[in-house]
Amino acid sequence: MKKLILIMPVFFIASIALAQNTATTSQNGNGNDANISQTGNNSATITQIENNNLASIQQIGENASIVSQTSNGGNNTATVTQNGFGNEAFLSQIGNGSGANTTQTQLGDNNTTSATTGDNNVTVQYQEGNDNNIFLGQGLIQNSTVSQTQIGNDNNASISVAGPGTRSIAVSQIQVGDNNNSEILNIRGNGGPVWIDQFGHDNNAVVAYTSNAQRNEFQLTQDGNENELLVNFQGAKDGFVMAHQLGEFNAGTFVQIGDEHIAKLNQAGDYNEASFTQSGLGNEGRITQNGDYNVASMVANGTANIGTILQSGNGNVATMIQNGSGNMATITQTGGMNVAITTQGN
Secondary structure: OHHHHHHHHHHHHHHHHOOOOEEEEEEEOOOOEEEEEEEOOOEEEEEEEOOOOEEEEEEEOOOOOEEEEEEEOOOOEEEEEEEEEOOEEEEEEEOOOOOOEEEEEEEEEOOEEEEEEOOOOEEEEEEEOOOOEEEEEOOOOEOOEEEEEEEOOOOEEEEEEOOOOOEOOEEEEEEEEEOOEEEEEEEOOOOOOEEEEEEEEOOEEEEEEEOOOEOOEEEEEEEEEOOEEEEEEEOOEOOEEEEEEEEEOOEEEEEEEEEOOEEEEEEEEEOOEEEEEEEEEOOEEEEEEEEEOOEEEEEEEEEOOEEEEEEEEEOOEEEEEEEEEOOEEEEEEEEEOOEEEEEEEO
16 A cells, blocks of 8 residues: 555646646555656556556657556566657556566557566567557466567567467567568467567568467568568477578468478578478478579478478479378479479378
């Protein structure tokens, strides 16, 4: 109750100096602390229930900045700093005995952040620029670490986490540039560290966990402009996808059905296309493309198939199809306008 009394005079003085500001603080429990500092037309709401919560909001701007923080549990810490115009930040920390620690910082105009955290999470979301959007939907998770960073304008980063039973997830998304989009949909399980890094403009990367997929790992990097990566873990478990794109207008598509697949893609140049489709158990594929306008497709149906496609030059086309078990194949093309097709089955 003492810390609540200390806050009220600060709010009272601020409301006299700037009538446009609205600050509401509601605390229920022991050891709670709240600190609100506003300059110009801001609105802040802090609601804390139960024990050992700490929330701090610092807002500077003239347009409406709306922050809603709800901490339900123990040992929660939330800090929101907004500097600019028209920024919005929403935070909800839910969990009985939750140890979440969340920091949201926005510098610029018209940025939006949203976070819902569960147990023992550390979430850091940072935006610098204008018209950026970050979304994190997270509930009933333990031992998670999520970091989303956007530097530039009109970027979008989104993470949604699948329901109960999700454990020990570390996720990172970094966007440097403008008009980039990265989405991680329904991530689930103990897949290990996963990340999407985008450097440049108009890049798109989407990773989806469907049909109860879990424990998959991915590492995606895009350096350039208008590159695209699409990953679908379709009921897959313990899979791994790695992709690195350097250049412009490159595209990579990954579909994994089954367990323990590995797919690796390296593209350097412009207008290259690559696709992986893996079903069964323990298939491994690697595609490397250096040059422009190269196309590579790899399909593996079965168990423990290994395929490699290496293309250097321009306008090369390679297709590899593996059916059965224990097949191995390599396609290497150097130069221009080469076409290779390999089919294996047993």
